[in-house]
Amino acid sequence: MIFGAVERLMALRYLRSRRQEGFISVIAVFSLLGIALGVATLIIVMAVMNGFRVELLDRILGVNGHLTILTSAERSITDYPDLARQLRELDHVEVVTPQVQGQVMVMADDRANGAMVRGVSAEDLASRPKMTGRLMATSFEEFAQGEGLLIGVGMAQSLGLREGDSITLISPQMSRTALGSVPRMKAYPILGFFEVGMHEYDSSFIYMPLELAQVFFRQPEGVNAIEVMVDDPDRVGRVSGAILQEIMANRADPARVIDWQSANSSFFNAVQVERNVMFLILSLIILVAAFNILSGQYMLVKGKGRDIAILRTMGAPRGLVLRVFFMSGAAIGLFGTLAGLGLGLLFIDNIETLQGWVERLTGAQVFNPEVYFLTQLPAVVDWNEVWQVVAMALSISFLAPLLPAWQAARLDPVEALRYE
Structure with a gap:
């Protein structure tokens, strides 16, 4: 010793x-x-x-995907069912969620608030336990039938809303009429509230059935975003290259891939x-x-x-x-x-x-x-x-x-x- x-x-x-x-x-x-x-x-x-x-x-990852494929505002992914199927076959990919994203102004009585709308199918929303864990079953069933919206508890408190109330969404995209261009707006009933636990999401996110979002944002045959969940979020970089290669090999339209690390880097x-x-x-x-x-x-x-x-x-x-x-x-x-x-x-x-x-x-x-x-x-x-x-x-x-x-x-x- x-x-x-x-x-x-x-x-x-x-x-x-x-x-x-x-x-x-x-x-x-x-x-x-x-x-x-x-x-x-x-x-x-x-x-x-x-x-x-x-x-x-x-x-954060309970609301957002590990990877997001985004297109330009003028284009949409019309063949998203086939692309989603191809992405699901890649190694380390677990969940693929096609969706329509867009920013709107929310009006309720004399109050207004900015919001991010995400149009997703009921099946894809069900794969996010952070979103559905605090939803009532009746609200989710009505959402599956495409009858209304889900908003965060923070937005409901700031606008003084309760279940069953209606809100008006105003899109920045204009509609051309005989009297000129006017902003498009439409009223939707509130089916329920979700609570993620982060103020940013609970006060500014709205979930809409995919079919309603495609109509509202004028993308009846496509989506403008696809979120991808992988098996290991800390090694998302090893999957982004394969996804980008898959997109470039099968699509002529420009698209970009953003992972959660770069989106939340600051x-x-x-x-x-x-x-x-x-x-x-x-x-x-x-x-x-x-x-x-x-x-x-x-x-x-x-x-x-x-x-x-x-x-x-x-x-x-x-x-x-x-x-x-x-x-x-x-x-x-x-x-x-x-x-x-x-x-x-x-x-x-x-x-x-x-x-x-x-x-x-x-x-x-x-x-x-x-x-x-x-x-x-x-x-x-x-x-x-x-x-x-x-x-x-x-x-x-x-x-x-x-x-x-x-x-x-x-x-x-x-x-x-x-x-x-």
Whole structure:
């Protein structure tokens, strides 16, 4: 073994508190607690931020496809049944949803709001559990019959709408009449409401039966968008090339493919930057604790100068002295890291219980669902990140005592015993 029994015994005894050296042991305890809290905080914060990312990604992809094939406003995909069938045969493709998309102005009494209309078939809408999970069965059955619209709860609240009310959709596309060009508008009944949990979708999205949308947006024989769901959203790039090649090989009309990563790049880049900044800031806790190890070891070496000199005169090599003091400092980092790992995982495993305890103690909600659309802290442990945190903490903890241990190994016995 690298560390012998004598070295381990001496390192352990140097960490024990004595009356005249109690301050050194106090520093060691606080260093261990600092590293444990730093590691635990990093693991908890990274898990919570991963949970937020997973929740947001789940809600975004519960409404939008992983890939979207879009055409120009003047063109439509008329052979979309055949194209959808060909896309479903590609590797890694799970769901293909032809649809008609368009922006409209929504009018209800004296209130107005902008909205995005998506015309989809009832079968394709049923494949989106995020959309249909909070719909009443009667509303979905009526939607399947093509009798009305589904709107988000946010839009219903802003326009003061209830089930059974009607809204008027105004299209930016003009209709030519004998009196000139006028905007096209039509009233539709509201069949029900959906709630995704994101304000952007709940307040500005409308779902319409595909046949009604084709008539309203003047695309009676085609669609202007096809959404594709793949088996792994994080590796959507491997499928987009095959889909684009399939489109170019079978179609002369221009079309473009947009994946969810590029469509939401600014949002998820902001989340990633925030995660990196939080990791950097919280890593300073571990760094400060490592400086405590460094200062404590310097004080230990200073106080043990006579013992080091006696060991050296008895024939102990420099390597033994270096290993003893390195082990005494590294042990603080090792046990602190392990304690922080256990504390962090225990906190994450009981995060709902702790949240309830804090809410009962303070009498306030930690996360107001009306603001954050979350009733509890989401936490997802990424074991790769956990091991990175542990490796970083151990690296810093093992580097900190090296300099004091090297200084102890270089101590001259004659100088140390001169005034004894």
